[in-house]
Amino acid sequence: MAPGDGIQIPSRLPLLLTHEGVLLPGSTVRFSVDSPRNMHLVSQRLLKGTSLRSTIIGVIPNTRDPDHDTDDLPSLHKIGTAGIAVQVVGSNWPKPHYTLLITGLCRFRVSSLLKERPFVLAEVEQLDKMEHYTAPATERATANDGDLGELSYNFYQAAVQLLGMLDMSVPVVAKFRRLLDSLPRETLPDVVASMIRTSNKEKLQLLDALTLEERFKKALPLLSRQIEGLKLLKKTRKSSPNNEKRVLSVRKGGVLPGRQFNRDEEAEDEDGDDTAVLEKKVREAKMPEAAFKVCLKELKRLKKMPQSMPEFALTRNYLDLMVELPWSRSTTDCLDIPAARTVLDNDHYAMDKLKRRVLEYLAVRQLKTSLKGPILCFVGPPGVGKTSVGRSIARTLGREFHRISLGGVCDQSDIRGHRRTYVGSMPGRIINGLKTVAVNNPVFLLDEVDKLGKSLQGDPAAALLEVLDPEQNHSFTDHYLNVAFDLSQVLFIATANTTATIPPALLDRMEVLQVQGYTQEEKVEIAHRHLIPNQLEQHGLTPQQLHLPQDTTRAIISSYTREAGVRSLERKFGAICRAVAVKVAEGHRVIATEAPPAECPAQQTDKAAPPEMPIVIDSVALKDILGLPPFEMEVSERLTLPGVAVGLAWTPLGGEILFVEASRMEGEGQLTLTGQLGDVMKESAHLAISWLRANAKTYQLTNMVGGPDPLEGTDIHLHFPAGAVTKDGPSAGVTIVTCLASLFSGRLVRSDVAMTGEITLRGLVLPVGGIKDKVLAAHRAGVKCVILPQRNKKDLEELPANVRADLDFVPAANLDQVLNAAFDGGFPGTAGAHAQPQLTSKL
Template sequence: MLEKKIRTSSMPEQAHKVCVKEIKRLKKMPQSMPEYALTRNYLELMVELPWNKSTTDRLDIRAARILLDNDHYAMEKLKKRVLEYLAVRQLKNNLKGPILCFVGPPGVGKTSVGRSVAKTLGREFHRIALGGVCDQSDIRGHRRTYVGSMPGRIINGLKTVGVNNPVFLLDEVDKLGKSLQGDPAAALLEVLDPEQNHNFTDLYLNVAFDLSQVLFIATANTTATIPAALLDRMEIIQVPGYTQEEKIEIAHRHLIPKQLEQHGLTPQQIQIPQVTTLDIITRYTREAGVRSLDRKLGAICRAVAVKVAEGQHKEAKLDRSDVTEREGCREHILEDEKPESISDTTDLALPPEMPILIDFHALKDILGPPMYEMEVSQRLSQPGVAIGLAWTPLGGEIMFVEASRMDGEGQLTLTGQLGDVVKESAHLAISWLRSNAKKYQLTNAFGSFDLLDNTDIHLHFPAGAVTKDGPSAGVTIVTCLASLFSGRLVRSDVAMTGEITLRGLVLPVGGIKDKVLAAHRAGLKQVIIPRRNEKDLEGIPGNVRQDLSFVTASCLDEVLNAAFDGGFTVKTRPGLLNSKL
C-alpha cells in the first residue's frame, strides 16, 4: 500500500528516489527492529506532504478591500500594503511570497490581520507560535539518527494544512530564545530568505522542499530584539496604536457584538453608549491596543448576564397558570376589594427593565473605581517638573521628570531605574545649562552662576519599577532643570521629546506616532518634537492633528520658549533688562 502511494505521488524526482531507496530497505527489514517504525513513519510523512498540491488564489482586489475594511477598522498603511501584494499577484502569478513583518504593541490586531489575509486570498492559514522557542530543531527538525526525531514546525505545518502555498503566521518572532541547542533565529534565515527558501532542507526529511509559494507573515512587538540578519530578510510594516476615536469605532463595530454573542445577550437587553465606551477607554484602560478594552466589555456583559438570568428566573415563577389558580381561589373577595394587578398581591420582584443602560455609575459598580485619572495639572503645580514622551513595546507613554536641589557638594543623583543612555542625557543637560547659565541668568540658591556650586541636584523618573532608556528624554531633562533654576512652571498641557547635544541642538528620535498618540490620550494640547521629525507627522491621524498643536525645534532655545507661558523670560537683576530667549 505504501509503495503504491509512493509511485502515484507527485513528489519531485530527488524525493522520489529517496523514498524508493527507503522502501527497499524497509522490505528487507524485520518488523521487530526499532528502525522499521522510524523508516515507515518517514515514508508516510513523505507521501503526505503537499509537494505539488496548492490552492487557487482568489484575486479580486475590490472584494479584498471590502473584506479587510469590514474585518479591521483603521490600519490604513497595513491594508494598503496587503492590497499592493494582491494586485501584483494578480498581474504576475509567479511572484515569490514576500516576508511581511507586522511590528506594533500588543492588542492592535496583528495576528487577526494575518488571518484576514489568508481569508482574502482563499488560502489555508497556519499559526506558528515562536515565543520562547530556544532550539533550532524546532525550525529545522531533528536528524533521524536521534530517538524521537521529528520534522520541524515548518514541515509539520505544511503537513497539517495539506497545501504548499498556505499563509504561515510566525507569531512573536522577537521573542525567540537562544540556548546550547542552537539559535532558532539563525535557523529561520533559510526559511525567510526569498532567495533560499525554494530549496529549504529539513534535517528530518533530508530532502529539499520548495517554500517559495508560502506567504510568511511575522509579528513582533519590537525590532530591537530581532537579529539584524533576520530583520534584513523581512519587510517591516509598523502597526501603531489606536486613537480614542478609533477605539470607540472598533468597540462598537467589533468588540461589543462579539461580547454580546459570547455571553448570550442581545442589543435589546443591554445598551453601551459611546460616552460610556469613552469612559472605559480613558478611565479604565491605558494601552495602545484594545485587548484590555475587550476584557472590560466582557466584565460588563457578565454583570448584565447575571441580571438578565435573574429576571428570567423570576418571570418563570410568575407562571400564568399559577396566577389563574390564585385568582380562582379569590372569587369570594368583593369586587371592590380585588387587587388592581398581580404585582400587588405577590411579593416576587419584577424582572429588570430592558434594555439595561450602562452609564458611568453602572461602570463604577461593575468595574470599581476608575484606575486612571488625569493628573497632569496636579503634577506640574511646582517648578522642576516636565512631561516627556517615551516609546515602549506596549505603545507610547507620557513620562514625568522631576528635579530638586539642596545644599551639597555638586553631585547629580539619578533615580528611576535608568539606562546608561538616559544617564548620559542627564549629564549633557546639566552641562549645557551650566555653560549657558550666565546667558540665561540662571543661578542656584546662593546666587552663583555655577549651578552645582555647593548644590546637589536630584533627578527622578517616576514609575521606578519600569526600566527607562534612550536619548529622547534629553529635551525634557533640560526643561525640567530650567524650570527648577528659574522658579517658573512648565506649561501643564505640553509634552516633548528629542535628543540633545552638548551645543544645544535637538536631534531626531523614533516612535513619533506612538508618542503623539500617548500625548493625545493624556489630554495634552501641545507637543514639542525635533524639526527633523516633522516628516513623521504625516502618519498622524487627522483628528489627532486637529486636537494637538505641534512645535518643531532645532535647538534648545526654541524648546524652552515653547515650554513656558510667554516664552522663557529670565529673571532680572538690578541693571539688567528682561530678555526673552
C-alpha cells in the same frame, strides 16, 4: 540407589503440594511457592542440600497447602510425580515467595506420611521404570505386539501429522520434532500431552493412568482434538493463502492454536499489500526527482526488512510523511482586489498600511503568476491585531492558514527537525505545518518571532534564516526529510512587539511593517463594530438587552484602560456583559414567578420588578460594575511646582507619558539620579546640566543664594517616577533640560505641554523614534501641545487627522525654541538669544 537395578528415586520424598498445575514425567513446569510448608521445604531441603539426592522432591497435584502451618493437612492425591528442582529463585515482592523450575522423572504412589511439619515427608513407591527412558524408540518399536503396538503406532503417526501442520522455524516446534525422534515410545504420551493444549483435569487423568496402554488411550484423543482444531483454523483462513501455516504460541507449557509467532516470511506476506499501496502513493505524489529517488531507495530497503526490526517502523513513518507532504498540491489565489478590500475592511478597522501591502501583492500576482511569496513582519504593541490580521489575509487570498508560535523556542530542531538516527526523531514545525494544511502555498504566521531563545541545542533564529530568505527557501532542507522542499510559494508573516531583540541578519530578510497603537476614536469604532457585538454573542445577550453609548465607551477607554491595543478594553466589555447577564437572568426568574397563589398576595410585593430593556450603561452603572477609575488625568495636578516636566516615552506596549521631577538642596554640587535609569538616560541628564551651566547667564539661572552657577553650593536630585520600570534612551533630553530650567528659574512649566527629543552640548535637538506612539500617548493623557524635533515633523503625516487637529505641534531645532514653548510667556533670554553664526566654506 543400586546401579544394577537402574535409576531409582529415594523411598522417602519431601512433598510439594500444588493446585495450580500438573507435572508429567518428561515435562518441565514452573511453580510459585508461598505457603508455609512449601516454603519450609525449599529453605530447609532444596537450599541447604549438597547432593543430587536432595534436589529430588515429590510433586502432589490437586492438593492445596494450608495458609497456616498449624492447620490440618488435607487429603493428598495418591499419585504424584518425582522431579528434580533445576532452578530456585526467591523474591520478596509483592510478598516472600520462591519460584521453582522442576523437571518430572517418574510417577510414584504415596504409601504413608512420615511427618507433616515443617514440611510433608512421605514413604513413596516408584511406579515407572526409569531405565526404560534410556532405550531409543527404534529399538523398542516392534517389541510389543497387539493392541499396545497399534496404539503406539497410531499415536506416533498423529504426532508426525501435527508436526507437519506447524512451522519448524519456531523453537518449541523444533524441540517437539527432536523429542519425537529421540524419546522412547512409552514416554510419548506424557511428553506430548504436556506440549499440546490440555486442561489440568485431563493431565491429572493421564497422570493417574498407570499402564502404558491406558496412557495411549487417554492421550490419543487429546492429540486428535489438537489436529482437528488446526484443520478448522486453516479452513477459516482459506481466503488468505499466504497464512496456511499457522504458528502456535506457547503459554503455560502448552501449544495453543490461533496465536502467531513473529515470522519474517509471514510478516512480509501480510505487509506485502501495504508496501504495494505505499509504493503506489509514492509514484502518485508528484514529488521532485531527488525526493522520488530517495523514496524508491527506502521502499527497496523496506521490502527486504522484517517487520520486527525497529528500523522498519522508522522507515515506514518516513515514507508516510513523504507521501503526505504537498509537493505539488496548492490552492488557487483569489485575485479579486475589490472583494479583498471589502474583506479586509470588514475584518479590521484602520491598519491602512497593512491592507495596502496585501492589495499590492494581489495586484502584482495578477500581472505575474510566478511571484514568490513575500516575507512580512508586523511590528507593534500587543493587542493591536497583528495575529488576527494574518488570519484575515489568508481568508482574503483564499489560502490555508497555519500559526506557529515561536515564543520561548530555544532549540533549532524545532525549526529544522531531528535527524532520523535519533530515537523519537520528528520533522520540524515548518514541515509539520505543511503536512497539516496539505498545500504548498499556505499563509504561515510566525508568532512572537522577537521572543526566540537560545540554548545549547542551537539558535532557532539562525535556523529561520534559510526559511525566511527568498533566495534560499526554494530548497529548504529539513534534517528529518534530508531532501529539499520548496517554500517559495508560502506567504510568511512574522509578528513581533519590538525589533530590538531580533537578530540583524533575520531582520534584514523581512519586510517590516509598523503597526501603531489605536487612537481613542479608532478604539471607539473598533469597540462598536467588533468588540461589543462579539462580547454580546459570547454572553448570550442581544442589542435589545444591552446598550453601550459612545460616551460610555470613551469613558472606559480613557479612565479604565490605558493601552495601545484593545485587549483590556474587550475584557472590560466582558465584565459589563456578565453584570448585565445577571440582571437579565434575575428578570426572567421574576417574570416566571410573578403570578403567586391567591392566598399569598404579600409575595408579589417582595419580588423585584424586571429591569427595563435595553439596559443602558451610564457613568453611574459603569462605576458600579467596574469600580473606581484606575487612571486619571493627572498631568495638570502634578505640574503645580517648579521642577516638573512631562516627557514622552516609547515602550513595546505603546507610547507613555513620563514625568520628570527635580529638586535642589544645599550641598557640594552633586547630581543624584533615581528611577532605574539606563546609561544613555544618565548621560542625557549630565548633558542637560552642562548645557544649563554654560548658558546660565543667558537664561538668568541662579543657585539657591542667587549665584550665577546653578550648581555652586547646591545638590540636584533628578527623579523619574515609576521607579520599578527600567528606563533608557536619549529622547528624554529636552524634558530634563526643561525640568531643570524650571527648577533654576522658579517658573512653572505649562500643564498642557509634553515633549521629546535628544539634545547635544551645543543645544541642538536631534530626532528620535516612535513619534506616532508618543503623540497618541499624549493625546490619550489630555495634552494639548507637543514639542518635538524639527526633523521629526515628517512623522506627523502618519497621525490620524483628528489627532493632528486636536494637538498643537511645536517643531524645535534647538533648546531655545523648546524653552520658549514650554513656559507661559516664553523664557527669559530666549528672545534675545543670538543666532548661531553661519559658516561659509572656503573650499
